Amino acid sequence: MTAGLWTQWMLPGIWITVQLTLYSAALATVVAFAVGTARTHRARPVRFLAGCYTEIFRGTSALVLMFWLFFVMPSLFGWALVPMWAAVLALGLSYGAYGAEVVRGALNSVAPAQREAGIALNFTPCQRLRLIMLPQAVPEMIPPFCNLLVELLKGTALVSLLGVADVSFAAYLVRLATQESAQIYSVTLVIYFVLAFVLTRGMRALERKTKAGIGIVTTSGGAR
Numbered sequence: 001m002t003a004g005l006w007t008q009w010m011l012p013g014i015w016i017t018v019q020l021t022l023y024s025a026a027l028a029t030v031v032a033f034a035v036g037t038a039r040t041h042r043a044r045p046v047r048f049l050a051g052c053y054t055e056i057f058r059g060t061s062a063l064v065l066m067f068w069l070f071f072v073m074p075s076l077f078g079w080a081l082v083p084m085w086a087a088v089l090a091l092g093l094s095y096g097a098y099g100a101e102v103v104r105g106a107l108n109s110v111a112p113a114q115r116e117a118g119i120a121l122n123f124t125p126c127q128r129l130r131l132i133m134l135p136q137a138v139p140e141m142i143p144p145f146c147n148l149l150v151e152l153l154k155g156t157a158l159v160s161l162l163g164v165a166d167v168s169f170a171a172y173l174v175r176l177a178t179q180e181s182a183q184i185y186s187v188t189l190v191i192y193f194v195l196a197f198v199l200t201r202g203m204r205a206l207e208r209k210t211k212a213g214i215g216i217v218t219t220s221g222g223a224r
Contacts, residue, residue, distance in 0.1 A: 013170030014191060020084070020156040020166060021195075024091035025149055031096025032145075036103025037129065050100070057097035063158050066090035070162055083162035095152050102144045106137035139210040146203035150196045157192075167191055 038050035070086040118128035160169035171188040
């Protein structure tokens with residue numbers, strides 16, 4: 001693979017992949033906390049609607065949803081999305097549904113005595129969530145969130161089917177130009193591994209920081 005092709009296609013492809021991962025992760029995080037919190041709400045209709053969202057988006061293909069947003073939505077609603085944002089929306093909504101279950105499980109794992117203490121202190125439900133439950137639940141969310149983030153990174157390869165010039169699409173173009181499949185796809189595998197490694201290390205650092213904030217000291221291996 002020549003230096004010219006690397007500069008022309010692969011480096012911009014890496015940047016596109018990073019942007020897709022960050023934007024989709026941001027949307028997925030918002031969705032996960034909103035829907036996951038709603039699934040622990042006292043009102044049954046709220047829990048039902050949140051559960052419907054989770055089941056629907058966990059049970060549908062992110063790729064098909066991406067195609068639906070890009071090809072079908074303009075004809076139905078007159079709203080046309082560029083491929084980049086159709087991909088971000090599809091990935092964010094899909095992985096946000098998985099993240100919602102992580103949030104729900106972590107919130108439910110908080111000891112009932114902690115909730116009762118908030119009630120005894122006359123905290124509102126929002127205050128109990130913000131001051132008591134989330135500080136204890138967030139550190140437990142980070143390891144499964146880390147796994148979802150890595151899966152999201154790998155899932156961004158789907159956007160190449162819409163013509164978005166990410167790493168996978170750039171690798172395809174370079175392969176066509178050089179006919180060197182082994183080299184280019186080996187390099188592409190290494191690129192995804194390096195990006196996933198960086199994300200994993202960053203999430204582990206965040207986990208240690210959040211646990212230290214509530215008085216839990218972890219070693220480098222993650223043990224208490």
